[in-house]
Amino acid sequence: MAKLKLSRRNFLKASAVTGLFAAGASQKGPVMNAFSTAANAEEENVEQGEWIPSVCQGCTAWCAVEIYRIDGRATKVRGNPNAKANHGHSCVRSHLGLQQVYDPDRVKQPMKRTNPNKGRDEDPEFVPISWEEAMDTIAEKIMELRENDETHKFSVWRGRYTSLNGILYGNMPKIIGSPNNISHSSICAESEKFGRYYTERYWGYADYDHENTLYEIFWGGDPISTNRQVPHTASIWGDLKSRATLACIDPRLSTTAAKSDEWLPVMPGEDGALASAIAHVLLTEELWHKPFVGDFTNGENQFVAGQEVDEDDFEEIQTHGLVKWWNLVLKDATPEWAAERSGIPEDQIYRVARGFGKAAPRAISFSSPGSSMTIRGGYTALAQAALNGLVGSADAEGGVISNGIDVPTNDWPEIDDYLDDIAEAGLERERVDHGGRLELPALKDSESGGVKPTNTVADAMLNEDPYNLKVVMSYWNNFNFSNQGTERWDEALAKLPFMVHMTVNPAEQTHYADIVLPVPHSMFERLSPVDGSNGNLHRHLHMQNKVIESPFDIRVDETEIPWMLGEALEEKGFSNLIDYFRNEFRDPETGDAPTNAEEFNLIATKQYTEPIWDPSFEKDGDTINGWEELLEVGTWNTAKYEFRQKWDGNWGTETGQFEFYSETLKKALEEHADKHDASVDEVMEACNLEARGELAYVPHYEPAMRVGDEDEYPFIFTEHRSKLNREARSANTSWYQAFKDVDIGDEAWDDVAKINPKDADELGIEDGDEVKLTTETGSITVKAKRWEGTRPGVISKCYGQGHWAYGHIASLDRENQIARGGNNNDILAPVHEALSGSGARHGGQTRVRIDKV
Missing domain, CATH: 2.40.40.20 (Barwin-like endoglucanases)
Structure with missing residues (x-):
């Protein structure tokens, strides 16, 4: 493959030569059971091939699947019957992986750029190279940074990943000396997580008890099509639909909206008004869940539209700050007020709010990025999460589970002994992503700059603020396609002196790369653990098995490539990375240290997952007896979640309660403001928010802020x-x-x-x-x-x-x-x-x- 820009005919010729089609060209296809007259058609099919467990990473559900392999070729996909989070099902996206893995347009071998000029109109003029040359070139660029005390100008960019990402994305840049490991996460869903964290201190994707709920409000989500847990939700949708009332709030008639009882085509960005009005109705019509929230001391409802309430008159049980929230926001947030802003008729707002309240506590306010990934969407997400508190469905049967169920795994070995003075100096430098600046708090886990904003990196590089990057290793991503304002990324990548793109297919970002490295398709060609997602009240760890032998010259991005790079760096006088791998990783069964890249991938996987497959470790979940059994079963599931673990002071917030008035957010904002010698009001102004004073600490409506003049862009x-x-x-x-x-x-x-x-x-x-x-x-x-x-x-x-x-x-x-x-x-x-x-x-x-x- 001489260049990236090959004609289709020549590209297909090159594909055939490398073995893409030869791998299964003479093999028989699977029996077409739909037309078989044999009673044991499925048994006939099993005799031809075998089902191999793996993981689909087509979304963040990370479902366990099985791949049907016949004579070394992947032919079919289904859900893993041992998986409890998805009922043993998979969705349509998993099947598309079959065309991806056998895509003739895949990157087949390492390549390097020979045209020094970069730009969309420039032909990179890629030529094939060996893995040895690729690693030597990358190592040379890294050593130049170390020699010039510029290790902070090295960066690893992560897209989708496996549980092995702590090696390439987590520890490798630190050992080299850079704070700049940049994830795609901020272009995915962080605003949704913000709402749950600052009401009940959970930064992650929620789980939903669909099987026991009686009412669900979907905020911009389409969970039977494109949100998380699609196989789980779709497989029980019929039962859910027959039992519960469903309301979908979305300006577009999505599949979920079409199958719901109520469609509320909200004006985009105005969801916060709806959420506030629903809360208003719940309180004025005495529909809050009193066993969870509490009640007035005299037993008489004092929540009357437009009237303030004395905080001493209400006694809360599991919550904090309800009356403050009412006085600051909700007393005036009537459905009539919300109808003017959201475009939803007031009678529909009343109907949905009443139905939601009467279903308490088995009622779900289902947040999603569709409604909160807006300029002022953090407070929208906060209001959506707060509704679960009002109806008592937070951490309850038929409600929303925002609690991390532990999957027992080993931590990655400490790296302190492998950080030299150059690395430690580089780690002290400001990150390139601007997270934590006055105008970009990025408050993950209450930490200023806890989130690493992705899309700011292009601006940082273009403006050299705080500096430009010089060496980037990037994998499973395509940032100049997947970030808003793509032209900025094209310019930034053209300016970037050296980039390595580790990818399955050449893409828009590959066009700007200096080295292109072919990596496995995650579902078929690698051994890796994938853990941390949840569904159906279970959390899990699944195993990606090496289902097929790839016809291409690939290496595993998160383990094998760092190992080979460590060896190349050692040859140039810097052995800290490879020493870390050799000294700190051991096969739990044999005690052997890795001696090559493939062994490192295997040992790192076994070491990480040891508590899952070693029965001597205590854990609350499936029983797996040994490493080989884990590979065969393909999944480990926690026990089913037990509700109300966070109740009675265990919410983890500053007050220990579910917070309507978020003391947790207040503390985080004040610390961020103090960091910049500013007030919280000045933080609000810098963030383009209208809230001032106490309003900053409660869920509230922020008018949609839009880019573009309405007359010119109607x-x-x-x-x-x-x-x-x-x-x-x-x-x-x-x-x-x-x-x-x-x-x-x-x-x-x-x-x-x-x-x-x-x-x-x-x-x-x-x-x-x-x-x-x-x-x-x-x-x-x-x-x-x-x-x-x-x-x-x-x-x-x-x-x-x-x-x-x-x-x-x-x-x-x-x-x-x-x-x-x-x-x-x-x-x-x-x-x-x-x-x-x-x-x-x-x-x-x-x-x-x-x-x-």
């Missing part, structure tokens, strides 16, 4: 995810394109901007017209789709199309960089929800103009 842009989108990695599969119309309102093999027919009539736009979407940030050209499922005044579009460098299916013309449709991030403004550090990409913060081409 529509609000909102985006959604596809049922078929495997973390934005599906677009180069024909199944993704051919079945794209499973997303309501979308079209197969196309990319459409959905516009309400009323708006389309005014503009003279018909179905199939080419239209240009223009914002202050950029423009894209797509097809128009007249669709009643989009709220008037809103342009809705699915994310995932618009690739210009991902492959011959993702692009209309890969060689000439002609994209199929448009990338939403080309037009989305690069703004943040500052309190959580989350990118503000979902909730209508960008105004848009739509013009016929």
Whole structure:
């Protein structure tokens, strides 16, 4: 493969030579059981092949799956029957992995750039190189940083990852001497986590007791299609629908909205008004759950619209600050007030609020990034989480579980003995991502700068604020496609002196790389543990098995590549990294130290998972008798969660209670303000928030802040995810394109901007017209789709199309960089929800103009 830009014919020839099609060209296909007359058709099929456990990482549910392997070739995917979090099911996204692993456009061997000029219009002129040359080149660049006391200008960029990420992403940059390990997490969902943390101190994805609930409100979420726990939710949806009342709040008629009892097509970004009004109704109509929240000392409801309440008149049980919240916000947040802001009729607000309250405590307020990843979405997430407190469903049967169930694993060995003076000096430098600055608190775990904002890195590099990066190793990501304001990333990557991209497919970010390293497809070609997700009241650890032998010259990104780099650094006089690997990692069964990269991957996996498979470790969950049994079963599940573990003073907040008035947030904001010799009001102003004084510490409505003048950009842009989108990695599969119309309102093999027919009539736009979407940030050209499922005044579009460098299916013309449709991030403004550090990409913060081409 001489260059990245090969013709399709030559690329396919190269693929065949490397063994892509030869791997199974002469093999028999699986028996078509649907047409078999044999009673034991499934047994016939088993005789041909075997089911091998692995993990689908198409979303953050990280479901355990099994791969059917026939004569060394992966042919089929199903859910792992031993998995309790997903009932042994998998969703449609897992099956797309089959086309991904056998994609002829994959990176097949290490390559290096020979054209020193970087830019979208520059041909990288990649040529094949050996792994030895690749590692030697990377090591040389790192040694230059060490010699110049610039180790802080080294960075590791992480996209999706496994439990082995603590090696490459966590400890390797520290040993080299850099604080700059940058994760994709802030462009994923941090604002959603913010709401739960500052009410009940849990930073993570919640679990939901769908099997026992009686009412659910979905805030911008589409859990049977694209949110987390899709196999679990979809598999029990029929039972849920027959038992519970479902309300979906979304400006777009999603699949979940279409199957719900109530659809509330909210004005994007105004969800906070709805949440406040629902809380108002719960209190004024005495629908709060008194056994959880408490009651007035005289037994008479004093929550009357517009009237303040004496705090001494209400006695709380599991909560803190209800009356403060009422006096500051809720007394005036009537459904009539909310209707003007949200666009939802007041009678529907009353109906949903009453139904939600009457279902207490078996009622769920289901938060999602769709409603909180806005410029002011942190307080929206806080209000959504607070509703679970009002109805007593927090940490309760039929409610929301925001509690970390421990999966027993070993910590990674300490690195202190391997940090030299150069590394320690580099670790003292300011991070490049701006997290923790006055205007970007990024308050994870109450720590200023606890979240590492991703999208600010491009600005830091362009403005050299606080400095530019010089050497980057990046894996499982595509930042100049997946971050808002993509043009900034193109410019930043063109300026970056040296970048290594570890990837399955060449993508937009690869176009700017100096070294390209082929890595395994996570579901088929690597041995790795994946733990930490939850569902169905269980947490789990799953095993990715090496299901097939890859026909390509790949290495595991998180273990084998750091090992080989450690060896290359040792040859240049810096042995600390490889010494750490050799000295601190041991096979728990044999005591052997690793001697090569493949052994290191195996030993690191066994060492990390030892408490799971070694029966001598006490744990509350499945019994696994030995390493081989873990590989065979493929999953370990905790015992089912026991409710009310956080009740009675165990919430972990500053007060020990579920906080409506968040003393936890107050302390975090005050510490952040003190760090900058400022007041909390000045922090609010810097973060583009209207709250002042005590309002900063309670859930409240913040008017949507939008980028773009309404006269010039009259529509609000909102985006959604596809049922078929495997973390934005599906677009180069024909199944993704051919079945794209499973997303309501979308079209197969196309990319459409959905516009309400009323708006389309005014503009003279018909179905199939080419239209240009223009914002202050950029423009894209797509097809128009007249669709009643989009709220008037809103342009809705699915994310995932618009690739210009991902492959011959993702692009209309890969060689000439002609994209199929448009990338939403080309037009989305690069703004943040500052309190959580989350990118503000979902909730209508960008105004848009739509013009016929």
